[in-house]
Amino acid sequence: MSDQKPTPSGPEASTGLAKSFADRLTFPADTKAKPNPTASTFTPAAKFDWADEAETPTEEKSKEPTRSLPRAQTDGAADSSLEMAQTDGATTWMNGSAGLDEPEFDVNVKLADLQDDPNNPLYSVKSFEELKLREELLRGLSVMGFHKPSKIQERALPLLLKNPPQNLIGQSQSGTGKTAAFVLNMLSRIDLNTKQPQCLVLAPTRELAKQIAGVAKIMGTFLVDKGLEVFEAVPQSLPPRGVQVQGQIIVGTPGTVMDLIQRKRQLNVRGIKVLTLDEADNMLDLQGMGDQCKRVKMLLPKDHQVVLFSATFPPMVLDFAGLFAPNANQITLEVENLTVKGIKQMYLDCNSDQEKYEALVKFYGLMTIASSIIFVHRRDTAAEIERRMTAEGHKVASLTGALEGAQRDEVFARFRNGDAKVLITTNVLARGIDVQTVTMVINYDIPETVDHQPDYETYLHRIGRTGRFGRTGAALSFVSSKRSWDQLMTICKHFGVEPTKLDTSDWDHVEKMLKGIMKNARNVVPQAAGPEAAMDD
Numbered sequence: 413m414s415d416q417k418p419t420p421s422g423p424e425a426s427t428g429l430a431k432s433f434a435d436r437l438t439f440p441a442d443t444k445a446k447p448n449p450t451a452s453t454f455t456p457a458a459k460f461d462w463a464d465e466a467e468t469p470t471e472e473k474s475k476e477p478t479r480s481l482p483r484a485q486t487d488g489a490a491d492s493s494l495e496m497a498q499t500d501g502a503t504t505w506m507n508g509s510a511g512l513d514e515p516e517f518d519v520n521v522k523l524a525d526l527q528d529d530p531n532n533p534l535y536s537v538k539s540f541e542e543l544k545l546r547e548e549l550l551r552g553l554s555v556m557g558f559h560k561p562s563k564i565q566e567r568a569l570p571l572l573l574k575n576p577p578q579n580l581i582g583q584s585q586s587g588t589g590k591t592a593a594f595v596l597n598m599l600s601r602i603d604l605n606t607k608q609p610q611c612l613v614l615a616p617t618r619e620l621a622k623q624i625a626g627v628a629k630i631m632g633t634f635l636v637d638k639g640l641e642v643f644e645a646v647p648q649s650l651p652p653r654g655v656q657v658q659g660q661i662i663v664g665t666p667g668t669v670m671d672l673i674q675r676k677r678q679l680n681v682r683g684i685k686v687l688t689l690d691e692a693d694n695m696l697d698l699q700g701m702g703d704q705c706k707r708v709k710m711l712l713p714k715d716h717q718v719v720l721f722s723a724t725f726p727p728m729v730l731d732f733a734g735l736f737a738p739n740a741n742q743i744t745l746e747v748e749n750l751t752v753k754g755i756k757q758m759y760l761d762c763n764s765d766q767e768k769y770e771a772l773v774k775f776y777g778l779m780t781i782a783s784s785i786i787f788v789h790r791r792d793t794a795a796e797i798e799r800r801m802t803a804e805g806h807k808v809a810s811l812t813g814a815l816e817g818a819q820r821d822e823v824f825a826r827f828r829n830g831d832a833k834v835l836i837t838t839n840v841l842a843r844g845i846d847v848q849t850v851t852m853v854i855n856y857d858i859p860e861t862v863d864h865q866p867d868y869e870t871y872l873h874r875i876g877r878t879g880r881f882g883r884t885g886a887a888l889s890f891v892s893s894k895r896s897w898d899q900l901m902t903i904c905k906h907f908g909v910e911p912t913k914l915d916t917s918d919w920d921h922v923e924k925m926l927k928g929i930m931k932n933a934r935n936v937v938p939q940a941a942g943p944e945a946a947m948d949d
């Protein structure tokens with residue numbers, strides 16, 4: 413469980429209610445949002461109930477072996493900081509454009525092809541050089557294998573880097589590189605002559621905070637010898653009492669950051685000029701976190717830049733976001749463009765919970781999957797599946813809010829480095845985690861809100877743990893009752909998706925079909941009408 417919220421007594425389900433935050437979100441009159449002529453309008457295709465999870469996202473690391481840094485780019489400090497960032501769990505560096513190989517399937521679509529397709533969210537007409545980034549950052553991007561920006565990076569960066577700084581609300585599909593966009597903004601804006609905190613990122617979970625910090629360290633590799641320091645403000649990795657936090661970039665969970673600023677007085681925020689909220693809709697919505705984010709913001713100097721990113725911004729949250737980031741430039745998506753086309757969505761129809769479990773075991777017996785995540789509703793379900801799959805000989809790990817920080821790190825590291833191929837988790841890891849080897853996401857339980865309504869956002873974030881940056885992925889949802897069936901169908905209808913049914917009476921057919929699906933997943937033509945259809949700014 414993240415440090416933000418009290419332990420839920422029942423399912424680790426949605427708890428946040430937009431209204432509760434709206435009620436409490438009051439800003440001084442001069443910071444009220446005014447209509448922004450440069451902002452596009454958000455056009456929801458449908459009205460829906462929404463809420464998000466009690467706990468959310470994370471960090472990662474691929475199981476791929478660490479590749480060595482090309483000689484030409486290895487110089488002193490850079491080398492060691494790369495190593496350090498690796499163990500901190502950032503995205504596998506140098507794996508950016510090059511790592512589209514899914515060895516167990518015959519997939520031949522290249523990232524370059526995707527980036528040349530105007531309908532793809534990875535498409536861009538510019539290069540990183542044209543975005544006027546400092547030389548050290550261009551070198552960092554090159555080492556990471558980022559050859560071309562994605563659409564969100566191309567659009568967001570000029571808006572973020574403009575002076576005087578302006579607020580930004582940025583939305584793009586899962587796995588399209590939002591992290592790099594806001595990390596590059598911070599790395600471009602910091603003054604390396606002082607170690608005073610200057611940029612603050614708030615993320616909903618320790619795993620995601622650590623992942624973001626890892627990305628900043630890797631991307632900023634060539635700034636380390638100029639003084640770059642990135643600090644992770646998550647429980648159990650804090651400096652001793654009385655010692656001031658140092659580092660130009662601070663990434664943490666809101667409760668811990670609040671505690672460091674106000675109670676422990678170890679984090680001096682007088683020099684903060686950029687506040688970024690990742691998974692911003694989640695951060696603004698959750699009762700505890702929304703309140704904490706607001707309180708943190710109130711403690712910052714008045715003229716800081718506010719940057720909000722997420723793959724989802726339900727219309728109601730977008731209104732609050734406008735209050736939190738006054739006069740923000742907005743890059744938003746229409747609901748029909750939210751799903752990642754490379755993720756094939758399927759479902760299995762079972763008659764009972766027992767049949768669901770049997771189908772799961774059968775499924776894992778059949779398929780060779782690099783890495784997969786099984787999302788469940790409750791902690792006890794996670795524990796039970798872990799016990800039974802381990803008994804069947806599968807290498808599984810289970811991460812729920814029941815674990816303490818250090819245990820969470822240990823379990824997640826086992827998954828990231830490939831020691832465990834299957835991660836069983838609740839919504840705690842639904843958002844943000846970036847493990848490139850994940851080719852399959854299983855919704856063992858369909859995501860629902862506390863009042864048992866389909867949870868659209870959580871579904872989208874969960875399935876977005878696969879299909880990262882043009883990779884192939886599949887999402888398989890289990891239904892075992894009329895309610896879960898209705899929920900899944902409502903979610904799919906909402907996103908304009910027709911899920912493929914897998915027939916459990918013919919497993920040979922299921923196997924063949926899955927292999928075919930995985931092979932062709934990246935060839936599915938996006939439905940957007942043109943380059944502007946997928947993203948308006």
Ligand SMILES: Nc1ncnc2c1ncn2[C@@H]1O[C@H](COP(=O)(O)OP(=O)(O)OP(=O)(O)O)[C@@H](O)[C@H]1O
Binds near residue numbers: 880
């Ligand atoms: N320009 C780029 N070229 C190649 N790879 C990239 C580029 N930008 C990002 N990536 C890679 O894409 C993956 C997804 O990026 P990231 O985690 O930032 O996605 P995201 O949009 O924040 O997703 P989510 O909504 O799930 O949080 C990462 O593995 C990252 O290294």
